[in-house]
Amino acid sequence: MRLSPRTLLIPAAAVALAGIAPPAFAADAPERRRVQVVMVNFADSAFPDPAATKALLQKSYFGENKSLTSYYNEVTRGATTFEPAAGGILDPVELPMSAAGCDSSKISDLTYEALEKKGITEEDYEHVSIVFPNQKTGCDYLALGSVGGGTTWMPIDGAEISMTALVHEFGHNFGYSHQLRERCASTDLASCKASEDTSHKTPMGGGGWAAGLTSPELIHSKWLSGEEAVKVAKSGTYTVRSLYGSGAGVRALDIPLGEDRLVVEVRGASGSVDGRISGVHAYRAPKGDYAEATLVDTTEADHWSDKGAADADALAAGTTLTDADEKVSVKVLASGGGKATVAVSLDGVPAPGEAPAEKPVQEDTPEGSPQEEPAGAEPQTGGEEPAAPASDSASADEELAETGAESDTAVPVAAGGALLLALGAVFAARGRRRAATVRSGRHSR
Numbered sequence: 322m323r324l325s326p327r328t329l330l331i332p333a334a335a336v337a338l339a340g341i342a343p344p345a346f347a348a349d350a351p352e353r354r355r356v357q358v359v360m361v362n363f364a365d366s367a368f369p370d371p372a373a374t375k376a377l378l379q380k381s382y383f384g385e386n387k388s389l390t391s392y393y394n395e396v397t398r399g400a401t402t403f404e405p406a407a408g409g410i411l412d413p414v415e416l417p418m419s420a421a422g423c424d425s426s427k428i429s430d431l432t433y434e435a436l437e438k439k440g441i442t443e444e445d446y447e448h449v450s451i452v453f454p455n456q457k458t459g460c461d462y463l464a465l466g467s468v469g470g471g472t473t474w475m476p477i478d479g480a481e482i483s484m485t486a487l488v489h490e491f492g493h494n495f496g497y498s499h500q501l502r503e504r505c506a507s508t509d510l511a512s513c514k515a516s517e518d519t520s521h522k523t524p525m526g527g528g529g530w531a532a533g534l535t536s537p538e539l540i541h542s543k544w545l546s547g548e549e550a551v552k553v554a555k556s557g558t559y560t561v562r563s564l565y566g567s568g569a570g571v572r573a574l575d576i577p578l579g580e581d582r583l584v585v586e587v588r589g590a591s592g593s594v595d596g597r598i599s600g601v602h603a604y605r606a607p608k609g610d611y612a613e614a615t616l617v618d619t620t621e622a623d624h625w626s627d628k629g630a631a632d633a634d635a636l637a638a639g640t641t642l643t644d645a646d647e648k649v650s651v652k653v654l655a656s657g658g659g660k661a662t663v664a665v666s667l668d669g670v671p672a673p674g675e676a677p678a679e680k681p682v683q684e685d686t687p688e689g690s691p692q693e694e695p696a697g698a699e700p701q702t703g704g705e706e707p708a709a710p711a712s713d714s715a716s717a718d719e720e721l722a723e724t725g726a727e728s729d730t731a732v733p734v735a736a737g738g739a740l741l742l743a744l745g746a747v748f749a750a751r752g753r754r755r756a757a758t759v760r761s762g763r764h765s766r
């Protein structure tokens with residue numbers, strides 16, 4: 322299967338991390354994922370200062386702050402973490418190939434061969450991240466990651482690595498596609514049409530690594546408990562709290578919409594993420610595939626020229642999304658202060674508490690307010706939502722990224738009319754690395 326190429330614009334995140342809040346929930350036993358980072362040299366191109374590059378990689382992948390590991394520690398709230406594979410970051414391996422042509426499949430084939438010769442096998446890691454000097458490759462991408470696989474390709478120019486790309490490519494390894502946006506002519510969900518615009522709510526949708534993951538992505542990876550991501554089975558009215566805020570309670574509503582699911586969340590600044598994302602957002606997960614979810618946008622905001630207003634596409638209080646065929650309606654009764662009250666009506670049955678619309682959200686809702694907490698919903702704790710400093714970290718930089726093909730046969734590439742690249746054979750040959758490769762384009766500096 323081959324999907325059409327998509328051209329994405331991804332803002333690079335120059336993230337100013339400030340005062341990371343403690344996680345709201347810490348898993349007892351985090352899933353530890355071992356990353357075999359391997360530096361490789363080409364026959365005609367090598368890292369000029371391997372020790373410096375190794376130090377950069379150690380910090381970027383595994384550092385306590387501003388690293389791949391710290392990002393996923395934060396967004397999974399301690400459920401999943403990364404650590405170096407037993408041998409640590411390997412000294413450069415010499416690949417018997419020239420750099421020119423950026424033959425990604427050959428790079429990974431030869432790298433895996435070299436690892437096996439060193440006695441490092443699939444038993445020793447969950448991810449292999451191949452880092453290579455980019456000076457002579459002519460690669461037209463910023464980085465690559467196999468979707469649902471374990472391989473990432475990270476070309477390095479000079480002494481920098483793109484953290485947005487690193488976090489994004491590991492997102493592909495977790496199975497996420499690029500997250501796009503449906504444009505809706507009205508709040509009638511039947512009026513929504515797919516677009517090539519990205520959601521801007523996740524590193525997988527142009528949000529950079531200043532954005533957390535969206536609730537559909539967290540649900541896909543089982544990083545929200547059943548109490549946090551409530552599967553709505555009958556009409557009810559819910560208090561939903563900020564996805565990355567502290568305290569217990571409902572963080573996402575997972576609503577049946579025919580064959581699809583409609584997922585509703587509240588976003589707001591917390592720790593080092595979501596400084597520019599706020600308010601109520603809804604996503605459609607086609608046929609229940611949360612990794613392929615799209616943002617449902619009922620506004621006409623132009624999010625590229627509108628960088629200062631990341632919440633211009635939030636669902637304001639009073640908004641009601643409807644799907645007449647499926648007899649589903651979702652009404653935002655109130656939104657603000659890091660939480661929202663949302664009434665969900667299924668099968669045409671009105672939700673209790675749906676009216677009056679003007680009912681304000683209380684900052685300190687009494688425990689277990691019965692009208693707002695249908696069976697299955699976690700009682701409201703009424704805890705304070707500490708306002709995390711909103712680090713406005715938008716950078717003027719943009720990365721022109723590209724593409725995604727959920728395919729194990731070919732990868733179409735659209736960045737700047739670049740070459741098509743077929744990687745299928747590599748992935749077909751190895752179960753672990755099967756799945757599609759998705760590439761991100763290079764910076765348009």
Ligand SMILES: [Zn+2]
Binds near residue numbers: 760
């Ligand atoms: Zn990508």
